[in-house]
Amino acid sequence: QQQVKQSPQSLIVQKGGISIINCAYENTAFDYFPWYQQFPGKGPALLIAIRPDVSEKKEGRFTISFNKSAKQFSLHIMDSQPGDSATYFCAASALTGTASKLTFGTGTRLQVTL
Amino acid sequence: DAGVTQSPTHLIKTRGQQVTLRCSPKSGHDTVSWYQQALGQGPQFIFQYYEEEERQRGNFPDRFSGHQFPNYSSELNVNALWLGDSALYLCASSRDLDEQFFGPGTRLTVL
Numbered sequence: 507q508q509q510v511k512q513s514p515q516s517l518i519v520q521k522g523g524i525s526i527i528n529c530a531y532e533n534t535a536f537d538y539f540p541w542y543q544q545f546p547g548k549g550p551a552l553l554i555a556i557r558p559d560v561s562e563k564k565e566g567r568f569t570i571s572f573n574k575s576a577k578q579f580s581l582h583i584m585d586s587q588p589g590d591s592a593t594y595f596c597a598a599s600a601l602t603g604t605a606s607k608l609t610f611g612t613g614t615r616l617q618v619t620l
Numbered sequence: 621d622a623g624v625t626q627s628p629t630h631l632i633k634t635r636g637q638q639v640t641l642r643c644s645p646k647s648g649h650d651t652v653s654w655y656q657q658a659l660g661q662g663p664q665f666i667f668q669y670y671e672e673e674e675r676q677r678g679n680f681p682d683r684f685s686g687h688q689f690p691n692y693s694s695e696l697n698v699n700a701l702w703l704g705d706s707a708l709y710l711c712a713s714s715r716d717l718d719e720q721f722f723g724p725g726t727r728l729t730v731l
Binding site: 512540542547548549550551552555595597601606607608609610611612613 | 624651653655660661662663664665668676678710712714717718719720721722723724725
């Protein structure tokens with residue numbers, strides 16, 4: 507029940523296109539959903555996060571869409587750039603508990619081509 | 621403002637040895653979490669420390685232990701290393717239950 511399933515495993519998008527990464531969860535206690543961006547040899551960097559009281563959150567070219575009834579959330583990267591080429595991880599946490607353990611998806615390797 | 625720092629950057633050990641990894645949290649943060657990231661996988665939660673106590677633990681054996689110091693820095697110790705412990709070890713800090721910020725990690729290779 508702690509799993510977070512992420513798809514696709516890899517994604518190739520042309521420069522200027524839209525990149526879409528999807529995640530699904532099972533644990534209804536999850537109430538915090540961050541996305542992390544990781545470059546090779548680096549630690550994950552927090553990109554954007556959402557809580558289930560809103561259905562969408564936008565920060566610059568990055569948008570999270572959240573569907574509570576379907577237990578799904580997705581990351582949209584508009585106007586994708588070569589510098590966005592990285593591995594993206596969705597995660598989930600139940601912050602109402604006594605700790606904030608993050609459960610991660612398996613990652614999506616994004617390549618933005620010229 | 622320095623972010624989360626970890627040391628060492630890389631480490632090579634042999635099977636059966638013990639290792640200690642170190643983490644200094646971001647300024648103003650009091651909570652430290654440790655994660656193990658195998659090659660090509662997402663990070664897996666090891667444990668979280670708050671107020672010098674282990675607050676939550678993931679599905680890792682007792683060979684993995686930790687400590688948090690009064691200045692909020694933390695150590696991860698792994699005993700009886702085996703090949704499967706080779707991974708990137710990530711430290712994340714936060715202000716209690718708030719957003720977690722990750723350090724660059726320590727790459728551990730067990731031969």
